[in-house]
Amino acid sequence: MLNGRAALRGLTGFLLALAFWFGFSRPYERAIAATAQALTNLFESPDVTRLEPSDKGEILLDRRDFPPGSARPGLPGPDIHFNFVLLVTLFALERRPLTGGHVARFLAAAAALFLVHVLALVFQLHSVYATSLGAWSRANYGAVARNFWAAGFHFYQIAGRFAAPFALWWFFGRREEEAQPERPRRRKKKRRG
Amino acid sequence: MSDVPVSARRRSVGFLLRFVALLLVFYLIVASHPVNDAVIVPFTAAIATVSGKLLNALGEKAEVIGTEIRSPSSFGVNIENGCNGVETALLFGSAVLAFPATWKRRLIGLLLGFAAIQVLNLVRVITLFWIGIHRPALFNSSHTVIWQSVVVLFGVLLFLLWAARQRPFSAERSPTGRERSRKG
Numbered sequence: 073m074l075n076g077r078a079a080l081r082g083l084t085g086f087l088l089a090l091a092f093w094f095g096f097s098r099p100y101e102r103a104i105a106a107t108a109q110a111l112t113n114l115f116e117s118p119d120v121t122r123l124e125p126s127d128k129g130e131i132l133l134d135r136r137d138f139p140p141g142s143a144r145p146g147l148p149g150p151d152i153h154f155n156f157v158l159l160v161t162l163f164a165l166e167r168r169p170l171t172g173g174h175v176a177r178f179l180a181a182a183a184a185l186f187l188v189h190v191l192a193l194v195f196q197l198h199s200v201y202a203t204s205l206g207a208w209s210r211a212n213y214g215a216v217a218r219n220f221w222a223a224g225f226h227f228y229q230i231a232g233r234f235a236a237p238f239a240l241w242w243f244f245g246r247r248e249e250e251a252q253p254e255r256p257r258r259r260k261k262k263r264r265g
Numbered sequence: 266m267s268d269v270p271v272s273a274r275r276r277s278v279g280f281l282l283r284f285v286a287l288l289l290v291f292y293l294i295v296a297s298h299p300v301n302d303a304v305i306v307p308f309t310a311a312i313a314t315v316s317g318k319l320l321n322a323l324g325e326k327a328e329v330i331g332t333e334i335r336s337p338s339s340f341g342v343n344i345e346n347g348c349n350g351v352e353t354a355l356l357f358g359s360a361v362l363a364f365p366a367t368w369k370r371r372l373i374g375l376l377l378g379f380a381a382i383q384v385l386n387l388v389r390v391i392t393l394f395w396i397g398i399h400r401p402a403l404f405n406s407s408h409t410v411i412w413q414s415v416v417v418l419f420g421v422l423l424f425l426l427w428a429a430r431q432r433p434f435s436a437e438r439s440p441t442g443r444e445r446s447r448k449g
Contacts, residue, residue: 074422074425074426074429082418086414086418090410090411090414094406148409150409151409154409154413154414155414155417157410157414158414158418158421161414161418162418223296226296227292229346229347230292230295230296230346230347230351230352231288231291231292231352231355231356234352234356234413234417234420235284235288235356235359238356238360238417238421239281239285242277242280242281242284243277243278243281246277
C-alpha cells in the first residue's frame with residue numbers, strides 16, 4: 073500500500089485538506105458549536121449554555137446566568153477539529169481515492185469525526201464548568217463528575233484527537249484486501265505449440 | 266464495506282478494540298501524577314535542552330529553563346504534553362502492540378519508531394521556535410495544524426510500514442498460511 077504513488081496521493085490530500093480546513097474551519101466550528109450547545113441544553117434546566125464562535129479561533133462559552141460584566145472563557149476551536157486534515161490524508165493514501173464507494177466511506181468517517189468533535193466540545197465545556205469556576209464548580213460538580221469531565225477532555229487532548237482519525241480510517245476506509253501483500257508477479261509461461 | 270470478508274473484518278475490528286484499550290491504559294499511565302512528574306516532565310525538559318543546544322549550534326540564541334526555550338527577543342515556547350512527541354509515541358506504541366507480530370519484532374518496531382518520532386519532534390520544536398522569532402504570524406497555524414498533523418501522520422505511516430513487514434508472520438499463523446507452508 074505504501075509506495076511512491078501513495079506518498080504523492082497522501083501529500084496531495086494533505087495539502088488539499090489544509091486548504092479546505094483553512095477555508096471552512098469557521099463555518100464548521102459554528103456547526104459543532106451549535107450541535108454541542110443543543111446537546112448540552114438537552115440536559116440543562118433551565119438551558120443556559122451558549123457557545124459562540126469568535127473570529128479569533130475561539131468558541132466563547134457563555135451562560136445566561138453569568139454576571140453581565142464577567143469574562144467569558146474561550147475554548148480553542150482548532151485544537152478540537154484540526155484532525156480533519158489527518159482523516160483526509162489517510163483516506164487519500166488509498167488506491168483510487170475518488171471512486172464512489174471510497175468517497176462514501178470517507179463521508180461516513182467524516183460524519184463520525186463530526187460527532188467526535190461535538191462530544192469533545194461538550195467534554196471541554198463541562199471540564200471548564202467543573203474545574204474553572206471556583207465555588208460554583210464545587211457546588212455543582214462532585215469529585216467524580218469533576219474527574220470524569222476533566223479526564224475525558226484531557227484524554228481527547230493527549231491521545232483521542234490523534235487516534236480518532238486513525239481509528240475511523242482503519243474502520244471505514246482501509247480495505248483488507250488492499251492491505252494484503254502484493255502477490256509476486258508470476259511470469260507468464262509462453263505457451264508452446 | 267460489504268465486499269470485505271467477515272474474517273478480515275473481524276481481525277480489523279479486533280485490532281481496533283485492542284488499539285483503543287491499549288491507548289486508554291497508556292494514557293492512564295502517562296497522565297498519572299507520579300509518572301508525569303518522574304518521567305514525562307524530565308523527558309520534556311531533556312527535549313527542551315537538546316533543542317536549545319541545537320538552536321544555539323544553528324546560530325539562534327536560546328536559553329532553556331526547565332521545559333521552556335526562550336530567546337533574547339522575549340519570545341519563548343513552553344514544551345507541554347501534546348508537543349513532546351509522547352502523544353504520537355502512544356498512538357504508535359498502541360498500534361504496534363495491538364498488531365499481530367512476534368514480541369521481538371514489536372520491540373524493534375517500538376524502539377526504532379520512538380527514536381524516529383523523537384527526531385522528527387526535535388525538528389518540529391526547532392522549526393517552531395524559528396518561526397516564532399522570524400515569522401510570528403505563522404506560529405499558531407504551524408504549531409496547531411501543520412506540525413501536529415505532520416508528526417502524527419509520520420507516526421501512522423511508520424506503523425503502516427512496520428505492519429506491512431509483519432504480514433508474512435500473520436499469514437503464517439493463519440490456517441490458510443499453515444496449509445500453504447505444509448504443502449510447500
